[in-house]
Amino acid sequence: PNPGFExxxxxxxxxRKQADYTSSSINTRGKFDFQYGLVEVRAKIDTTLGLWPAIWTLGIKNPWPSNGEIDIMEYYRVKGEATILANAAWADESKRAKWDEAKVPFSEFLKLDPYWPAKFHVWRMEWTEGFIKLYLDEELLNEVDLTETINPDGFNPFHQPHYILLNLAIGGNGGDPSASVFPSEYLVDYVRVYQKNENY
Incomplete structure (x- = not known):
């Protein structure tokens, strides 16, 4: 039942009187944030039509997109085609999102390994003051130059702490889920953040 039904x-x-699907999202807002370092997430995503799993971060200051968004992983349909994405977003002059995107058709991964969806994979982000590099299983998907990610007010949202989000959305960019079999699983083995210890 929808508690906000009117x-x-x-x-x-x-x-809507009720939800046709339920999903989940977890994040570390107010519990853990970090600025620069290396993030690794080992996970197995469900690539079924209608699903939209993601591993991402948001800056702790300013509203979206001025706070900065880093998509370590998104999986959804781009013009109907299953796609793996690695992106960063910040604000443009009209306060809309300006994107540095990498979109790799999922078929490219299936050509190399037809059993890809049944396996765990490692997504990694390397984040320094000068760049963000996003990897999937050691393959560099996108490198974002942080000298170019400045909001119109001069604030660079990637020079502030970010918190981590993991979620599995249903529908939307994931496509029509009505013919998909549920329940679905998005399995996360670990999320690790490494930072340099300046004392050594």
């Missing part, structure tokens, strides 16, 4: 409301969040 009959006749135009907002889709209120106009």
């Amino acid at each position: 009959s006749g409301d135009a907002d889709w969040k209120k106009s």
Whole structure:
């Protein structure tokens, strides 16, 4: 049941009596944040139509997109084609998201390994003051030059602490889930953050 249901409301969040699907999202906001370092996540994602798993970070200061978003991993449909993404976003002059995107068709991974969806994979982010590098199983997917990620007010959202989010969305960019078999699993083995100890 939708606890916020209001009959006749135009907002889709209120106009539905019940949810057709449930999903989950966890994040470390207010519990753990970090600035620069190396993040590794070992996970197995479900690549079924309708699913939209992600590993990402958001800056602790300013509203989106001025706070900065780093998509260590997103998996969804781009023009109907299953795609792995590695992105960063910040604000443009109109306060909309400006993206540095890498979009790799999922078919490229299946050509190399038809059993890819059944396996765990390691996503890694290397983050310094000068760049963000995003990897999948040691393959560099995207390198973001942080001299170019400055909001119109001069604030660079990638020179501030970020917190981590892991989620599995359903529908939206993931495609139509109505013919997919549920329940679905997004299995996370570990999330690790490494930083240099300046005392050594």
